[in-house]
Amino acid sequence: MDVYANLKQGERGVWISIIAYIFCSIVKVAIAWYAGSEALLADGLNNTTDVVASIAVLIGLRIARKPPDKDHPYGHFRAETISALVASFIMFAVGVEVLLRAVPSLFSPESTAPDIVAGWVALGSAALMLLVYRYNIRLAKSVNSQALEAAAMDNRSDAWVSIGTFAGIAGAQFQLHWLDPLAALVVGLIIVKTAWDIFREATHRLTDGFDFDELENLKGTISKIPGVSEIKDIKARYLGSSIIVDATIHVDPELNVLESHVITEQIEQRMSEEHRIKTVHIHIEPDERLAR
Missing domain, CATH: 1.20.1510.10 (Cation efflux protein transmembrane domain)
Incomplete structure (x- = not known):
């Protein structure tokens, strides 16, 4: 629904x-x-x-x-x-x-x-x-x-x-x-x-306030997704009864566009299943620490 x-x-x-x-x-x-x-x-x-x-x-x-x-x-x-x-x-x-x-x-x-x-x-x-x-x-x-x-x-x-x-x-x-x-x-x-x-x-x-503990809970969910090496930034705000999440994550720089996109889809699916959040904006950046 x-x-x-x-x-x-x-x-x-x-x-x-x-x-x-x-x-x-x-x-x-x-x-x-x-x-x-x-x-x-x-x-x-x-x-x-x-x-x-x-x-x-x-x-x-x-x-x-x-x-x-x-x-x-x-x-x-x-x-x-x-x-x-x-x-x-x-x-x-x-x-x-x-x-x-x-x-x-x-x-x-x-x-x-x-x-x-x-x-x-x-x-x-x-x-x-x-x-x-x-x-x-x-x-x-x-x-x-x-x-x-x-x-x-x-x-x-x-x-x-x-x-x-x-x-x-x-x-x-x-x-x-x-x-x-x-x-x-x-x-x-x-x-x-x-x-x-x-x-x-x-x-x-x-005023776009959001509970800090709940934000940490969302951060923990994203960090468990395979392929996410680090969460550089995460924000969340309410839009009526809905929650919108914006996050910047680091991934292996050797991944291609399709492989990176799969990670974002997994994040969106997990956020929907565990937190009933339908709107998640993910920005991907290469993790230079994993560069070969």
């Missing part, structure tokens, strides 16, 4: 997330106002940001599927990363809003326990999001979609947020009224932290 087919498959998982988030956000916000729960309201607003963020990811995946053109010879794959960056801004703004609402409630002497129905709604939402997580994480691994895998991780974190919301509301039933706004405060911090993690990863990729 090529990268374009993977992007299309990834859209299916994003749509499932969007539908689940819309349902959860509507139910949570409505019940939160009825039950007087700051924690459930914060959880519902969190799901609202997830809807917007998922839509941004969906738009990014759609744009990323566009084929290369005159102005984009490498394709539009980075639209996926840019959409994640936009989503992080939205999530951060809502996270701050949740914190601004939670802090005054936490120190309010008139805090009252919310209706327990809010807790059951939060627990039901957690169960639903865990099911969505299991579906999306399996799909992400089968189509090798990092964007969908990130969405799945967000599904799982939302489930844990809802479990924390349930705990706060349940605790408030035992006259621990401060637990509900405290849970809202924790939810706000989780939203801000998630937004920061997405922002950091997106900017790292957009």
